[in-house]
Amino acid sequence: MIGGGDNDGRMLEWENGLPDESELTPLSQNLVPTELALAFSITAEPCRSMGDVIRASEMKVLSLCGRQDPFPCSSSNLELFPSRTPLVYGEEDEHELTPRTPAMDDTESRKIQKIDYDEDVEVDSSMRMLNSGNADNQSAGTFKRPRLVWTPPLHKRFVEVVTHLGVRNAVPKTIMQLMNVEGLTRENVASHLQKYRLYLKRNEGEGPSTSDNSLFSQSIRRSTGSERVPLSTTPAPPTPTQLERPPTPPPPQMSYGGLPLLPISVLGMGLAPNGQAGVKAGNSAGVGYPGGYKFHHYNLSKDQQIDVPGITFDSMLYPHVSNTDR
DNA sequence: ACAAGAATAT
């Protein structure tokens, strides 16, 4: 115990609460005697009122929170996604060197985002929030893109594009370009496409009227080859001429899933003690990651999804979610 | 050199 046993009585008094003003040294009284202060060239600070103290206290609390707004994630806060902020999402791995080649060209712009400043406001803003608290994560050139989560809207977009192209002609780069989602990489798409094709293969040969009544299976026209389906969000459906080439470059850029990406805290998801992101059962669009390393979860709660009749969750992504929950 | 796709890693 600090202070030993001499002052046990005083400490006991304090157990019933903080001392009142009468027991404390008045704010107006200098703690250092004038002579002593002069001897050490200490200039007395101006007297502070109780208001000053309270204000200072609040400032301290805010600074300890590391930001001005204690609740920046509230849905009403439109400042959530300020424009053009330096990319700060990175990872704690300083061994990850080699920035991608900086070939300056329109088709390569996405790569550049990895090492420079990301154009995707929503994405990097979410990153910033989620990563705040990481002290050593953003020294130049050490960015590591956080793990992408294929939310239902995002996957829907993917399916639209793939279906539009026809599974045979759908290749990652084209898909990526047509999806037109900022921050989405070819690697992201390639990985997802691989899985998607596995899904198709696993289910091939099964008629549409099997026990599989998932919206997923319904949403997919089993493409026989070069068949193409218009892209719903593309303003003008491709003309036959256009179909010869990779179709019309898309207008409005989506953020992931076409909606503002919201931080975990907004969605009732949190970081488990081991650093894993998880979701509460209600949103169930993601699960904790068994590997035990950090990743970011861009998920959207059900009522935040794009209102597209017929397609919401799907069984490829969320086989564990019952259809009635979708 | 680049990109697709498969294989493997986390």
Add this chain to the structure above:
DNA sequence: AATATTCTTG
């Protein structure tokens, strides 16, 4: 299981 990364090949 989901996604990323690496390897192989065209």
